[in-house]
Amino acid sequence: MIKNDIAIHWFRNDLRIHNNNSLLNLSQKYKIFPIFIFDETQPKEDSANYWWLIHSLDKLNQNLNGNLHVYHGKAADIIRKLIQKYNIKALGWNRCYDPSSIERDSFIKEEFKKFSLDYIRSENSHLLWEPWKVKPTKNKLYTVFTPFYKKGCVSDPINKAKLNQPLQLVYSDIHESESLFNISQFNLPIWTQKFKKYWKVGEESALSTFTDFVERKIDQYKDRRNDVDSEFISQLSPYIHFGEISIHQMWDNLNKLPCNNGVNHFKSELGWREFSYYLLYNFPDLKEHNIRSEFNAYPWKFNETFFDAWKWGQTGYPMVDAAMRSLYETGYLHNRCRMIVASFLTKNLNIHWKQGAEWFDLTLMDADLASNYASWQWAAGSGTDTMQYSRIFHPVIQGKKFDVNGSYVRQYLPEISRLPNEYIHCPWEAPQSILQNLGIQLGQDYPNPIVNFEQSTLEANKRFEIIQHLIKQNRS
Numbered sequence: 001m002i003k004n005d006i007a008i009h010w011f012r013n014d015l016r017i018h019n020n021n022s023l024l025n026l027s028q029k030y031k032i033f034p035i036f037i038f039d040e041t042q043p044k045e046d047s048a049n050y051w052w053l054i055h056s057l058d059k060l061n062q063n064l065n066g067n068l069h070v071y072h073g074k075a076a077d078i079i080r081k082l083i084q085k086y087n088i089k090a091l092g093w094n095r096c097y098d099p100s101s102i103e104r105d106s107f108i109k110e111e112f113k114k115f116s117l118d119y120i121r122s123e124n125s126h127l128l129w130e131p132w133k134v135k136p137t138k139n140k141l142y143t144v145f146t147p148f149y150k151k152g153c154v155s156d157p158i159n160k161a162k163l164n165q166p167l168q169l170v171y172s173d174i175h176e177s178e179s180l181f182n183i184s185q186f187n188l189p190i191w192t193q194k195f196k197k198y199w200k201v202g203e204e205s206a207l208s209t210f211t212d213f214v215e216r217k218i219d220q221y222k223d224r225r226n227d228v229d230s231e232f233i234s235q236l237s238p239y240i241h242f243g244e245i246s247i248h249q250m251w252d253n254l255n256k257l258p259c260n261n262g263v264n265h266f267k268s269e270l271g272w273r274e275f276s277y278y279l280l281y282n283f284p285d286l287k288e289h290n291i292r293s294e295f296n297a298y299p300w301k302f303n304e305t306f307f308d309a310w311k312w313g314q315t316g317y318p319m320v321d322a323a324m325r326s327l328y329e330t331g332y333l334h335n336r337c338r339m340i341v342a343s344f345l346t347k348n349l350n351i352h353w354k355q356g357a358e359w360f361d362l363t364l365m366d367a368d369l370a371s372n373y374a375s376w377q378w379a380a381g382s383g384t385d386t387m388q389y390s391r392i393f394h395p396v397i398q399g400k401k402f403d404v405n406g407s408y409v410r411q412y413l414p415e416i417s418r419l420p421n422e423y424i425h426c427p428w429e430a431p432q433s434i435l436q437n438l439g440i441q442l443g444q445d446y447p448n449p450i451v452n453f454e455q456s457t458l459e460a461n462k463r464f465e466i467i468q469h470l471i472k473q474n475r476s
Contacts, residue, residue: 003029006172007090007119008082010075011036012101012243014094014125015056016203017063017169019246021123021162022092029119030090033172034064036081036181037071040099048331049367051192052201053210054183056242059183059202067171068181076108083115086174090119094126094243097277098369099284125242128251129153129274131281141282143384148278149271161251191328199238199365210250214257222265226321228334229408234266235332237366240273240382276374281383287373288354294470295382299463300352309450310345311359313412316449318425319399320344322412329412331365336402342379343393348456350463353380381464390464392457399425415445 007030009023017023026032036057043049061068071078082088091112095105105122112120124130134152135143142148199205213234224232239245251270257263284292290296308314312328313321323337333341338360345356357376361367377383381390403409406424410417416427418438423430427442428449435442442448 005089011094014243019249021125022094026092031170031172036070037075039075046189054186059182069179131278137367168310168434203244206244219262221262226336241366266418276370279374280370290382306349316447317395318409319395322409325412340393347460396425441442
């Protein structure tokens with residue numbers, strides 16, 4: 001029975017109305033006053049992430065029949081004023097897991113006890129297994145993915161009780177004209193306008209993308225996912241990041257499919273996301289500091305010329321350059337390409353992983369604090385698995401293996417697109433006669449390699465020997 005009393009549902013990274021635990025619970029007893037707050041935890045206004053957020057809010061507002069109110073400022077102050085002004089009786093939200101959000105939410109729960117609300121509660125609607133519920137053996141944290149996933153997660157059943165329950169929203173009569181969402185009020189960066197060519201945003205698009213992946217692609221996912229021009233990838237990460245689709249709904253649907261390698265591997269990829277949040281929760285400063293303190297002694301050396309070449313796809317290594325140009329063009333980067341460019345930046349260019357992570361923060365649609373920074377530390381070797389440092393991705397070998405016909409490179413590097421397959425990933429090896437016939441002048445039309453890969457790899461391994469020595473010392 002719905003009361004006349006009003007409840008605030010505070011949207012954050014749960015920009016959907018279906019299978020939204022907090023919204024569902026509140027809607028069963030209260031009229032809903034839906035809000036979104038732009039505070040210090042939201043993406044920067046010049047980022048790809050921000051472009052997606054604004055368009056996602058627009059779609060959400062449409063699904064809420066134009067009832068979404070948006071505010072700017074400190075969340076506690078804004079909610080306090082709304083409670084006092086409109087005699088709000090309940091407050092709910094779905095949990096976030098970054099340190100700033102945890103601190104903010106804990107303060108609000110404690111501070112707002114004095115208002116004697118009927119209900120103030122947070123729900124889990126973002127993760128399959130909340131970090132504090134994953135219990136390792138012998139009271140040691142999981143530091144390797146496989147035991148985390150198989151022992152800590154998959155063996156623990158997921159509560160599906162709230163999935164696909166009918167939702168009947170009754171909205172409050174509150175209409176603050178100055179705070180009602182209007183997409184025209186937001187100035188989006190010019191460089192992000194091209195994204196609308198590549199993406200459809202919102203809850204309906206999230207569900208249709210997932211359905212298409214399950215029906216057409218997932219069976220070949222494990223075998224074809226690493227091909228950088230493959231259609232057999234999900235491209236669901238932005239939708240998951242903004243909570244436009246329920247991770248619990250996805251997992252439940254996957255469990256209903258015939259068990260095969262494609263399904264199992266995609267589920268394990270969702271497990272990697274859970275592992276990243278587990279690491280963030282247990283290493284809350286992973287955005288700023290090495291998980292392995294031994295890497296504090298690592299001799300990083302920032303080179304602005306190298307970094308700019310990496311950012312803008314001008315390193316002279318086609319696989320790296322195509323990946324970085326595709327990132328800036330589409331706001332997305334194939335997972336194989338993420339590993340290639342991260343390895344090249346941290347190991348061959350010897351630039352700190354934080355520089356790369358911050359660039360991804362700016363340019364990735366799915367930039368997620370947990371996944372982005374945990375992945376960069378994994379690639380650099382400073383994360384929980386130091387063995388990753390010795391794994392250095394050769395961009396030529398990777399290109400020949402995962403862009404066999406060179407179609408990906410040709411799409412983003414038109415200046416060398418006419419090169420034969422034999423040389424598309426290593427244009428410096430092309431005979432001068434071929435380059436002349438094609439009108440390609442290396443060093444002018446396309447850069448020569450900015451570093452020698454073999455030499456820079458040897459230097460990286462020498463640097464890592466220092467870290468290996470420190471790790472052995474700390475273990476003894």
